[in-house]
Amino acid sequence: MEAGALATVTKPVGVAHPDYKDQAKELIQMVKLMSEVKVIRRQSRIKHGKDIPAGLAVNDLIPSTTDVKAVVIGASTGGPQVLGTILSGLPKDFSAPLLIVQHIAPGFIHGFTDWLANSCRFPVKIASQGEFPLPGHAYIAPDDVHMGMDTSGRIVFEGSSPENGLRPAVSYLFRSVAKVYGKNIVGVLLTGMGKDGAKELKMMKEKGAITIAQDEESCVVYGMPGEAVNLNAATYVLSPPKIAEFLGGLIKAKWSGTGKI
Numbered sequence: 001m002e003a004g005a006l007a008t009v010t011k012p013v014g015v016a017h018p019d020y021k022d023q024a025k026e027l028i029q030m031v032k033l034m035s036e037v038k039v040i041r042r043q044s045r046i047k048h049g050k051d052i053p054a055g056l057a058v059n060d061l062i063p064s065t066t067d068v069k070a071v072v073i074g075a076s077t078g079g080p081q082v083l084g085t086i087l088s089g090l091p092k093d094f095s096a097p098l099l100i101v102q103h104i105a106p107g108f109i110h111g112f113t114d115w116l117a118n119s120c121r122f123p124v125k126i127a128s129q130g131e132f133p134l135p136g137h138a139y140i141a142p143d144d145v146h147m148g149m150d151t152s153g154r155i156v157f158e159g160s161s162p163e164n165g166l167r168p169a170v171s172y173l174f175r176s177v178a179k180v181y182g183k184n185i186v187g188v189l190l191t192g193m194g195k196d197g198a199k200e201l202k203m204m205k206e207k208g209a210i211t212i213a214q215d216e217e218s219c220v221v222y223g224m225p226g227e228a229v230n231l232n233a234a235t236y237v238l239s240p241p242k243i244a245e246f247l248g249g250l251i252k253a254k255w256s257g258t259g260k261i
Helices: 020-035 079-088 109-118 170-181 198-206 223-230 240-250
Strands: 070-075 098-102 124-126 138-140 146-149 155-158 185-189 210-214 236-238
Touching (some): 070 079, 070 170, 079 098, 079 109, 079 240, 098 170, 109 124, 109 138, 170 198, 185 198, 185 223, 198 223, 210 223, 236 240
Parallel strands (some): 070 098, 070 185, 098 138, 124 138, 210 236
Antiparallel strands (some): 146 155
């Protein structure tokens, strides 16, 4: 990923295996989709959408009063590098928990989490069923389960059907946390194919939450954040470094969630 890989996929089983045809079909579909990705190096900058008047600095965007219980982030193709940029740009005393769904091939989540933890100044771990998310900690959804939150503020897993063809799904995380915390969350939708999480980001915005979509110039694939922008689901449209700067400036007050330090 650090060298520039866009995604990881599992090698299909042998031709005699009963799952071979399905896995081979998925691999071929992935290769076709990835062949359409325009891979170019871009200079990250603020995307001046209709919610961001040109000329404003990131500090000018930050609301004067906030009570953020959690930051929820969804990412797919190209997401690992972007998450590395955002999390490494946050201060070590960042005072809110981060819950993250990254679409990645089964079996890679542990290595991805370890790599991400090495680039950050605060703990990054794979989430566990029933734990309270703590301030200044990042929690990655494990393989093949939806990650959400119950009314007590604990992390919960659900093995229900995939959403948007995915499990874990960004849509499930965003919808679950929005039901618990309403306007007191920040939702961030990053680069990726498809539209997972876009409608749920709009739901957050309608509840009064702060919502952010990654800008087109810095995306490997502008599918998910692009869909969010088209739905008017994003309060702000920012590049990864600006997302880190915005979150770091936004969450300065003492965290007021249910977890115990």
